[in-house]
Structures are given as C-alpha cells and as structure tokens.
Amino acid sequence: MTDRVINWYKYASPQTFYPLAGKLIPWFWALAALFGIAGLTIGFLIAPTDAQQGEGYRIIFLHVPASWLSMFIYLVMAFWAGIGLAFNIRLSGMMASALAPTGALFAFLSLWTGALWGKPMWGTWWVWDARLTSELILLFLYIGFIALQAAIDDPRRADKAGAILALVGVVNIPIIYFSVKWWNTLHQGASVSLTKAPSMAAMMLWGMLLCALACWMYSIAIALMRVRTIMLERERHTDWVRALLSGNGHDTSRHP
Amino acid sequence: MLRAVIGRDLRLAMRRQADIVAAMFFFIIVVSLFPLGVGPEPDQLRRMAPGVLWVAALLATMLSLPRLFADDHRDGTLEQLTLAPQPLGVIVLGKVIAHWLVAGLPLVVLAPVLGIQFDLSSDALLVLTVSLLIGTPALSGIGAIGAALTLGVRGGGVLLSLLVLPLYIPVLIFGAGAVDATLSGLGPQAHLSLLGALALGGVFFAPWPTAAALRVALE
Amino acid sequence: MHWNSFAEFLAMGNHAVYVWGSVGVMAVLMIAEPMLLVRGRKTLVARLKRQLRAEQHESVANRSTSNTHRSQA
Numbered sequence: 259m260t261d262r263v264i265n266w267y268k269y270a271s272p273q274t275f276y277p278l279a280g281k282l283i284p285w286f287w288a289l290a291a292l293f294g295i296a297g298l299t300i301g302f303l304i305a306p307t308d309a310q311q312g313e314g315y316r317i318i319f320l321h322v323p324a325s326w327l328s329m330f331i332y333l334v335m336a337f338w339a340g341i342g343l344a345f346n347i348r349l350s351g352m353m354a355s356a357l358a359p360t361g362a363l364f365a366f367l368s369l370w371t372g373a374l375w376g377k378p379m380w381g382t383w384w385v386w387d388a389r390l391t392s393e394l395i396l397l398f399l400y401i402g403f404i405a406l407q408a409a410i411d412d413p414r415r416a417d418k419a420g421a422i423l424a425l426v427g428v429v430n431i432p433i434i435y436f437s438v439k440w441w442n443t444l445h446q447g448a449s450v451s452l453t454k455a456p457s458m459a460a461m462m463l464w465g466m467l468l469c470a471l472a473c474w475m476y477s478i479a480i481a482l483m484r485v486r487t488i489m490l491e492r493e494r495h496t497d498w499v500r501a502l503l504s505g506n507g508h509d510t511s512r513h514p
Numbered sequence: 515m516l517r518a519v520i521g522r523d524l525r526l527a528m529r530r531q532a533d534i535v536a537a538m539f540f541f542i543i544v545v546s547l548f549p550l551g552v553g554p555e556p557d558q559l560r561r562m563a564p565g566v567l568w569v570a571a572l573l574a575t576m577l578s579l580p581r582l583f584a585d586d587h588r589d590g591t592l593e594q595l596t597l598a599p600q601p602l603g604v605i606v607l608g609k610v611i612a613h614w615l616v617a618g619l620p621l622v623v624l625a626p627v628l629g630i631q632f633d634l635s636s637d638a639l640l641v642l643t644v645s646l647l648i649g650t651p652a653l654s655g656i657g658a659i660g661a662a663l664t665l666g667v668r669g670g671g672v673l674l675s676l677l678v679l680p681l682y683i684p685v686l687i688f689g690a691g692a693v694d695a696t697l698s699g700l701g702p703q704a705h706l707s708l709l710g711a712l713a714l715g716g717v718f719f720a721p722w723p724t725a726a727a728l729r730v731a732l733e
Numbered sequence: 734m735h736w737n738s739f740a741e742f743l744a745m746g747n748h749a750v751y752v753w754g755s756v757g758v759m760a761v762l763m764i765a766e767p768m769l770l771v772r773g774r775k776t777l778v779a780r781l782k783r784q785l786r787a788e789q790h791e792s793v794a795n796r797s798t799s800n801t802h803r804s805q806a
Contacts, residue, residue, distance in 0.1 A: 313746030317755045371755040378751050398680040409667045418730040419663050437684035487774045494781050503782050
C-alpha cells in the first residue's frame with residue numbers, strides 16, 4: 259500500500275512525469291488517428307442516409323463528439339483543479355491549465371458544427387435551444403478560466419484561483435443547464451430539439467462513438483503536449499530542466 | 515462580528531456616496547437608453563421590460579463589485595480580517611450583506627419607477643420589485659467570488675465581468691422570468707421560489723469559495 | 734460503401750456546404766492546435782537554452798565553444 263502511494267507521488271512530480279508524458283504522446287496520437295479513421299470511414303462512407311435529415315445528418319459525427327468532449331473536459335479540468343487545490347500537487351494545476359484551451363476549442367467546434375447542422379435542418383443558423391445555449395455558456399466559462407489564469411503572473415496563484423473558479427463553475431453548470439432548459443420550454447414556440455433524435459441505426463452509433471474516442475485521445479495527446487510546455491516554462495530554474503536543456507538536448511527537440 | 519463587519523462597511527460606503535449614486539444613475543441611464551434604441555411602442559417595451567431591467571441590474575451590480583475587497587486589501591485590513599478568530603467566510607458574508615444594502619437595495623427601490631417608463635402594469639411592477647429584492651442578494655454573493663478571484667489582478671474590472679456574468683445567467687432567467695410569467699398570466703410563484711433558492715445558495719454558500727479565493731490572493 | 738460515385742460523395746445530398754464546412758473547420762483547427770503547440774514549444778526551448786547559455790557564459794567563460802556546438806545539435 260505504501261509502495262503505491264510513493265509511486266503515485268513519484269509520477270506526480272514534474273521531473274518524472276515529463277519524460278513519461280513524452281513517451282505516451284505518440285501512442286495517444288496513434289490511437290486518435292486509428293479511431294478517427296475508423297469513425298470517419300463509418301460515418302462518411304458506410305453509414306446509410308438518414309430518412310429524415312438526408313446526408314446533412316453526417317455532421318452529427320463531428321458535432322456530438324465535440325459537444326461531449328467540451329463537457330467532459332470541463333469536468334476533468336475541474337477534477338484536476340480540485341485535486342491540485344486539496345493536495346497541493348503542482349502537476350494537477352498544470353493539467354487543468356493544459357486542458358482548458360482544448361476544452362474551449364471543442365466548445366467552439368460544437369457551436370460551429372451545431373450552427374452548420376441547424377441551417378439545413380431547422381432553416382436557421384442559431385436557435386436558442388437549451389443545449390446550444392448551455393454550450394455557449396460553457397464556452398464563456400472556459401474563456402473566463404483562461405482569462406483569469408492569463409491575468410495572474412504567479413503560476414501558483416493562477417492555479418489556485420483557476421481551481422476555485424473551475425469548481426464554482428462545475429457546481430453552477432447543472433444550475434445553468436436547468437435554468438436554460440426551464441427558460442427554453444417557456445419561450446420556444448416551435449419544438450426544435452436535438453434530444454428527440456430519430457432512432458439511430460447501430461452503424462451511426464458506432465461511427466459516433468469511434469469519433470468521440472478519437473477526439474478523446476486527441477485531447478489527451480494535446481493536453482500532455484501542452485503540460486510538457488507548461489512544465490518547462492514553470493520549472494525552468496530547476497536542475498532537471500537545466501539538465502534537459504543543456505545535457506541531452508536531442509531528447510527535448512526530438513519530440514513535439 | 516457579522517454586525518460589526520456590516521456596520522463598518524456601511525460607514526465606509528457612506529464616505530463615498532458618489533460611487534453609490536453613480537451606480538444608480540448608470541442603472542437609470544442604461545434602462546432609459548433601450549426605448550431610444552428600439553422605439554417607443556408600448557407593447558414592445560412592455561415585453562422587453564423584464565429583461566432590460568434585469569440585465570441593467572446585473573451590469574450595475576458589476577460596477578460596484580471591484581471595490582468590495584479592493585479598499586480593504588490596499589490598507590491591509592483584509593489581512594487582519596483573515597487572522598481574526600471568526601471564520602473568514604462569516605466576515606465575507608457580512609461584506610456581501612453590506613454590498614447588497616449599498617448596491618442592490620437602491621436598484622430594488624429604483625426599479626418600479628423605471629418600470630413605469632416601460633408601461634408595466636402594477637402587478638408586473640410589484641413582481642419586478644419582489645424579484646429584484648429576492649435576486650439581488652444572489653448577485654452580491656456570486657459577485658463576491660469574482661471580486662475575490664480578481665483581487666489585485668491586472669485588468670481586474672473587465673475580467674471580473676467575464677467571470678461573473680455567465681454565473682449570473684440563472685438569476686437573470688428566473689428574475690426576468692418571474693415578471694414575464696406575470697405579464698403572460700401565469701403566476702410568478704415558481705420563478706420566485708427558484709430565485710429564492712438561488713439567493714440562499716448565493717448568500718450562504720458563495721462566501722466560502724470567496725474566502726478561499728481571498729486567502730489565495732493574500733498569499 | 735454507401736456512395737455510388739465520388740461526385741455524389743462530395744455533393745452530400747445538396748448539403749455539401751454544411752457538411753464540408755463543419756469538416757473543414759474542425760480539421761483545420763484540430764491540425765492547427767498541435768502545430769501551434771509544437772511551434773510554441775520550439776521557441777520556448779530555444780529561449781530557455783539561450784538564457785541558460787547566457788548564464789553559463791557569465792559563470793564559466795571558456796565553455797562558450799562547447800555551447801555553440803550544443804546549440805547546433
């Protein structure tokens with residue numbers, strides 16, 4: 259048991275995590291490519307036409323994974339932020355900062371693909387649908403988190419302030435979603451809802467799941483890449499970064 | 515202790531009444547701009563009124579938030595308060611209540627007068643006032659988190675609105691929704707009770723993350 | 734295979750703009766993000782190496798030759 263604890267703390271130190279992340283990144287890229295090719299092949303080449311929505315429905319293979327990831331990444335980000343705050347682990351705070359831009363990217367992509375899906379399906383780029391609205395607010399929350407961390411110079415304070423904001427955000431997301439849904443049911447005349455998706459063929463579901471997995475692996479790879487950069491930047495005065503930079507320089511430049 | 519913090523903050527606020535008055539006039543001006551922007555048709559104005567008044571109230575609250583902790587931070591009082599035997603959360607609660615008395619209550623008093631500009635019926639005016647009375651404490655409570663997080667941070671004011679306004683959305687929805695529901699003949703009770711729940715949460719839970727954020731800012 | 738011809742695939746049942754607009758933007762952004770990261774990392778590493786060299790240069794003057802060698806590696 260104690261061994262395990264020691265191990266855990268060992269990998270939580272930037273010095274050990276840095277090379278480990280470097281080794282893992284190519285694997286996650288490979289998985290992302292594999293799942294992505296499989297998912298897109300099924301989604302765009304094999305899956306049948308949707309009876310109601312024609313070929314335009316194929317945006318679902320991008321839209322749904324992007325939405326899932328945008329929400330999931332916020333949860334993971336808040337989880338790391340909370341761990342970092344509770345146990346004072348530097349790596350956790352760095353992970354949270356590394357995840358935020360990718361989460362914001364997926365939130366944006368979800369809105370973008372949602373708009374491009376809405377135009378042919380509903381005849382309008384934007385509807386104040388409960389889900390789209392919540393997604394927009396989620397993007398605002400990401401932007402707030404990134405802006406707050408960017409405005410604070412001291413990285414330790416930035417981590418902690420960001421962690422508090424992320425946790426407050428997580429508590430608020432269900433409240434916001436509920437309130438938006440409530441508001442939506444009161445105001446919406448025509449019922450255009452993404453919830454009532456037509457019974458989905460198994461093939462479509464597979465395509466969607468594979469694409470979501472691809473996005474997930476992509477996010478992990480990107481987060482690891484970004485956390486490595488953050489580590490170098492923040493730990494630049496420590497011995498291990500100095501050794502890395504001056505000693506075996508090829509190791510740092512070899513890998514993205 | 516709670517009363518002492520509130521009393522002290524109110525006394526300090528009285529010394530800079532100009533700030534309170536400015537925030538009130540900001541509220542009045544923003545609300546008065548809308549009819550000029552969209553035209554004077556009473557039907558349209560009546561429909562817009564709840565949203566306009568509530569959004570203006572959110573923005574007016576934002577104006578006074580940066581000063582919630584900034585003055586105490588500057589003269590070192592805040593550091594002394596963190597060393598006090600009482601939990602910091604209780605002290606924050608006192609400051610939140612004082613902020614509401616200074617920044618929220620004036621909005622509640624002004625709102626019915628401004629509502630008349632929008633041709634609201636007396637029922638709707640009453641609900642508007644009640645909704646602001648219930649909802650503005652939540653604005654002060656949630657806003658305190660943002661004020662503590664951005665304490666001493668560059669570009670604090672703009673950043674504060676970026677952080678806090680998304681968190682205000684439920685309050686806006688239920689607050690404006692209550693008036694809307696009255697206008698459309700549905701009762702406002704459901705909205706008002708949800709707003710009350712938000713206010714309780716905002717006032718009694720928000721001081722704890724705020725206290726944590728203050729400790730981070732003071733490290 | 735669902736499609737009869739490549740043109741049909743491209744046309745996406747008259748929804749080409751929407752489908753390919755989604756695919757295009759998503760692909761561009763998901764390719765741009767890692768590329769920007771790699772570039773940012775390279776500039777960071779270069780900057781840190783420069784700083785480190787400057788420090789070492791101050792402390793030990795005669796190391797400069799080996800440092801130039803290192804920066805080329």
